[in-house]
Amino acid sequence: MLPYIQLSKRDNIVLAINQIAKGDLVRDVVAVNRIPRGHKMAAEDIAAEQPIVKYGQTIGFAKQRIAAGEWVHEHNVYVRAFERDYAIGTNTRTTQFVDEGSRQNFMGYRRPDGKVGTRNFIAVLTSVNCSASVARFIAEEIKQSGALRDYPNVDGVIALVHGTGCGIGTTGPAYDLLRRTQWGVATNPNVGGVLMVGLGCEAFQIPRWMESYHVSESPTFRTMTIQEVGGTRKTVEAGVQAIREMLPLVNSIERSPEPVSELVLALQCGGSDGYSGISANPALGAAVDLLVAQGGTAILSETPEIYGAEHLLTLRAEKPEVGAKLIERIRWWENYTAKHDMEMNNNPSPGNKLGGLTTILEKSLGASAKGGTTNLRAVFEYAERVDERGLVFMDTPGYDPVAATGQVAGGANILCFTTGRGSAFGCKPTPSIKLASNTYIFDQMHEDMDINCGKVLEGVTVEAMGKQIFEAIIQVASGSRTKSEKLGYGDNEFVPWTLGATM
Structure with a gap:
């Protein structure tokens, strides 16, 4: 396994899979600084005000000239407004559904209203x-x-x-x-x-x-x-x-026995790190694609944490009004944060930054990978009943308990939560499957983590890891208990979103 990875040919940085020591040779470039694992190194000279490119997308701009081999992080990167091409619906595709006779089942509780x-x-x-x-x-x-x-x-x-x-x-x-x-x-x-x-x-x-x-x-x-x-x-x-x-x-x-199409999967990430966007999140996205092919539903949320990647979702909007509603919610958040003397780049958190994430744009590009590759079929307000199948979006804050509460209120009956730093989380009445983005945190917090997606960094394909997650979803939906359930998490994570003045 290489100690680094370049995610796109367009990228002007490389990601350190393992720590890069000062003086190490990386793609014919000598490391000027020690590059912590999960962090970024300039793969070429980057002029002041030029974009920093990761995943083939802009994640920020250089505060000053950054020499090839330098550590690229918040000390030399900033965020400013720039144009994005929303191009609503230009990258939709026909979903390849599994034949109904071949679809999988899980063991669920069928309710009188038909939900499971x-x-x-x-x-x-x-x-x-x-x-x-x-x-x-x-x-x-x-x-x-x-x-x-x-x-x-x-x-x-x-x-x-x-x-x-x-x-x-x-x-x-x-x-x-x-x-x-x-x-x-x-x-x-x-x-x-x-x-x-x-x-x-x-x-x-x-x-x-x-x-x-x-x-x-x-x-x-x-x-x-x-x-x-x-x-x-x-x-x-x-x-x-x-x-x-x-x-x-x-x-x-x-x-x-109930069809997997009755599963409504909430997608969450917390305590993200520099690996989340290349291991756990895309692997979960692969599992989402498998679920959608079975006729199931996945709810992507946390609007402040798709900020800067929303244009990739609007490309997949199945109808013009779906893309327009997502953009409207982004504009609402820009106004909302400004009104309260905050900024959208207030996120990532200190822990995210220690894990290698520099800007909200970088975090969002990785977080949006949880949604897989299928069409975006609908956008819902917070806690609205989700009545569309396939990949949908729900407008929620990025704060995990509040976001998950809205998804559960929308009908989510199972949840997957990716983490790189090691979030401790449960979500009664909905079981939460914890996905570690790297082997270190999986081993360090093995009593909290259900699946080690760090194996993607060690050679397992994203598709194979996605299939493992999909099978785990079916097992948990059928009654297998998650690590957070065994620990007793979930009683304190019911946190409805509060707006307005407290009188």
């Missing part, structure tokens, strides 16, 4: 932060009682609490986002029963929420407020009793 789950949870949701503790008390009481031992088809009782629900307007974007997110999670196919707990006097009123979705209470959908029931202790007792009554009903559903 990969897990079977009872969720204790909250209308407001004021009822968060009570929700946790209820879930913990059930867990400690040992009641779940009698219901093997129930994966658990989870308290999904949040920090808002009051101090917000009763109309407008903040309210609508919370309302949509709560309903999306409550109706996610991985949830078999719901208990919604409120305080009683909050802005986010449970009856109004139910009315907006034309839903009423049922044996597997119950609500209560602390003030109406009569305090903390009584509400915990009532909540525990409600869940005990739900358990046999939720347990009665069993796994059955």
